[in-house]
Amino acid sequence: MIDYLAPLVVSWWFVHFEPIHYILDRVFLRIEADWLHTALGCWKCMSFWTTWIYSGSFIIACATSLTAVCLNKLIYNS
Numbered sequence: 001m002i003d004y005l006a007p008l009v010v011s012w013w014f015v016h017f018e019p020i021h022y023i024l025d026r027v028f029l030r031i032e033a034d035w036l037h038t039a040l041g042c043w044k045c046m047s048f049w050t051t052w053i054y055s056g057s058f059i060i061a062c063a064t065s066l067t068a069v070c071l072n073k074l075i076y077n078s
Contacts, residue, residue, distance in 0.1 A: 011046035
């Protein structure tokens with residue numbers, strides 16, 4: 001269970017923590033890598049990559065990303 005929950009919480013924190021994104025906005029404004037800036041701001045993408053790096057399992061990373069998608073739908077109705 002910790003393989004799913006810990007990276008999900010870390011990725012949510014990373015995406016929604018404003019001081020980090022203030023720095024990322026400044027950095028990516030200079031290097032013009034919009035695709036990377038968008039990926040670092042997406043909770044679903046960050047949960048996938050964080051889990052894959054943390055656990056090393058592609059299946060667990062996909063399940064965690066799917067969980068992020070479902071939670072995003074429940075929380076934000078989008």
